[in-house]
Amino acid sequence: MRALRVLIPVLALLGACSDPLSKSSAQIPPLAQPTRAAPGDAATMKVSFAPVVKKAAPAVVNISAKRVVRAQVDPFWQFFGMGAPRERVEGSLGSGVIVRADGVIVTNNHVVENGQEITVGLNDRREFPAKVLLADPRTDLAVLKIDVGAERLPTLAIDDSGEAQVGDLVLAIGDPFGVGQTVTNGIISALNRSTDPNGDAGNAYIQTDAAINPGNSGGALVDMDGDLIGVNSFILSRSGSSAGVGFAIPAAMVRRIVETAAGGGHALVRPWLGARTQTVTPDIARSLGLAAPQGALVADIWPNGPAQRAGLRQGDVILSVDGKPAVDAAAISYAVGSARPGQVLKLGVRRDNGAEQTLSLRAEPPPATPARDERLLSGRNPFDGATVVNVSPAVADELGIDAFAARGVMVLKIGRGFAMNAGLRPGDVIKRVNGRDIGTVGELAGVLGQGGGAWQVTIIRDGQEITGNFRT
Template sequence: MNRIFRTVTSALALGFLFIAAAPAIAEDVVPQSQQQIMLSFAPLVKKAVPAVVNIFTKTRVTQTRPSLFDDPFFKRFFGGNFGPPRQRQKIQNSLGSGVLVDGDGIIVTNYHVVGGADEITVALSDRREFDAHVIVSDERTDLAILKIEVEGESLPYLEFADSDKLEIGDLVIAIGNPFGVGQTVTSGIISALDRSAGLDNEIQSFIQTDAAINPGNSGGALLTMDGRLAGINSAIFSKSGGSLGIGFAIPANLVKAVLTNGLATGRVVRPWLGAVGQEITGDVADGLGLEKPGGVLVNRVHPYSAAYQAGLRVGDVIVSIDDKEILGPETLTFRVASGVIGKTARLGVYREGRLMDLELNLQPAPELPPRDLETLTGRHPLSGAVLGNLSPAYALELGISAFAEGVVVAGTLKGSVAERYGLRPRDILLVVNGEKIVAVEQAKSVLEKAGGSWQISIRRNGRTLSFKVSS
């Protein structure tokens, strides 16, 4: 009995000794050691919360109101000519989060939080509210940059972490406004890196975390333990709409690149490699003499691209950018898009059994040839269509392959002949009366001299469609 008592007493003494030895955390100081982190996240949260904002949007939408006379019974007995359908304006409200990244009122959030909004209101942690306007919006990365006017006041903001240095298992904190209940803090770890979230985004290299993320958290901050911005919370994987421990954040390095390029140019500009390829499987790796699968086997290089200027050729295998391993096409796209226009990057390439480095100038996709938009007139099936010359820059702007060439339908005038024949924006005009179309001026000439009969082929969503018209 005495032995047991002495053992318990010794254990308690050791416990008190451990607690006494644990370092204390000064007020408002970010934790500096693992022991401090285990005690509380409060100092970190207190420092970061003022830089995370709530975002409220209003969007005006027009709805067609159902009418009693639309009922088939009334149409049958009273006819269907009751005038145009009744319409009404409705205000749609939505909410999300954002992060101050500059003391002058620059805020980063998700595109899907503010896209199409007529009014944007930002609420700070101290309950002050400001009207915000969009500086840059980029649907392809799901990022938007907002600005609020603070009249010379310097607001608290978060600095960017180097997201390339994040590791699986690192502790992180998510801050946002889930379900509109107010600012909420959740904690977790980084569960995975370079993940595809299954979203319709060009950039598929997300940070995965098990920190609870719910609707309304979008655009909020994912923080490292030193209080820096690891990423912008963007999406959840859930069948129920609630958190299931799988959330995704856009890496800080991509956010920083979009911010830097956007503020410098006032528009969405990203570096463009100008080369595409396929993932390296085990069989392909064996055939090429590579030690392991990984990288991108280049099968196409655009002649106007930075890749071509750097010396990249079909058959090369891109294995790294600035010594960062390229796992596949998604990683390659992310690494290039995370660069800053005007800088250079070192491209690691495997060619004919040896490794070599190529210097890549990070530059946007060129607009060659110029788009030269023109609305067609005259007596032919494309009258009223707005045509433009395709270039890498214009193709990417339209959301089609940068390698597409020729003439594209940018739009059609309401009620025009082209609209009646079913022409749609992004249709690519291929052939008119057996002649391949490569420029707007040529298309005009061929259509006007046809003599009353037109055989036209277009490409739509990867399919070739043909139709014949005679006057």
């Protein structure tokens, strides 16, 4: 909860001066002097973040991860038998936050990704090996566990009340450059900030100007109550060091991933809206008669999805979620994606006739329909060596792609075979083969099973339709 912050008095000292060498005979009355009084309490004597740091810092830890990397060797040396791949050990440093007294820690996924040996250093300099309970690249969050026996560690409370405001004072606590724990202060510069306004549910950040440097990743962003409101994730900088534009993953998503891991889950289930939305731009706002460009326009509805069952229609504009203004499409996607499955959200909607209405949307995970049916294709056909999969909303969420844009069969990866030489790429959506529309992996396998040396293939790549002819 937000509380009344420390009141910082500002004293203005006024002075008057006269020139003793002036030859003017005019008498200048002296300016009134301010009355100075002794400070009445400790807060007016010394303003400090020390009480907040004292509460929060013990729960912020250092994290180091080591991984073995196979170094590639120049093919020239391989030809002479001197090119055996070599292994080397890479390390990364970051920060983390203890969120449960039994040793559960949250950090960034990129700090521990592919780490074979992860070590957590506590504030008192003790070190413990850690295991990964859950890692989610989409949100760039990971949950670790260290074994501290019956000891109870200091923790940070997760404040996901959503009451943080632009201008609030915050502290960033972490271990930049591996020099030891540091504390920097700043303010919240923006909320629901996204690097992709039409992005996914894991992409709506708290922006702060508190200095965040390499090694701060996974550290705590705390408010003046000493509560965790975000996990520092990345910065925008030309030099690589802090330029006052840092981003933290909000506490609501942090709580969701910690609860999932603590409950034994190995993957974060993100509810979905079941609709494709587009951020309302100034041009769209003018065309719809909106007073300001705010919210998201509903462009498409998934059949029998949460949006359709809630009563959303194409042309609606979502203006708020649970009473909070929806800045853009990413903010709406994040609000739905950070909800617990089964939770009911109130959507403030403006209809295409101008009427406003509140709809109830039940948060549900994306469905795995059609079945995944992942297959490695082979034989005398253009897809030899390609692994393909049916794109359901669940698969689209797993891959971080738009389920509406990738309906059908998608190339998941390319191995050795004709597909590599044909120029197919992961992410291509197979639309048509030899004049037959392809809707499922089963239909594709059926067409390929008919054989033939001549093939006409139509795919969708980056929104463009491409047709090629092949002979196998």
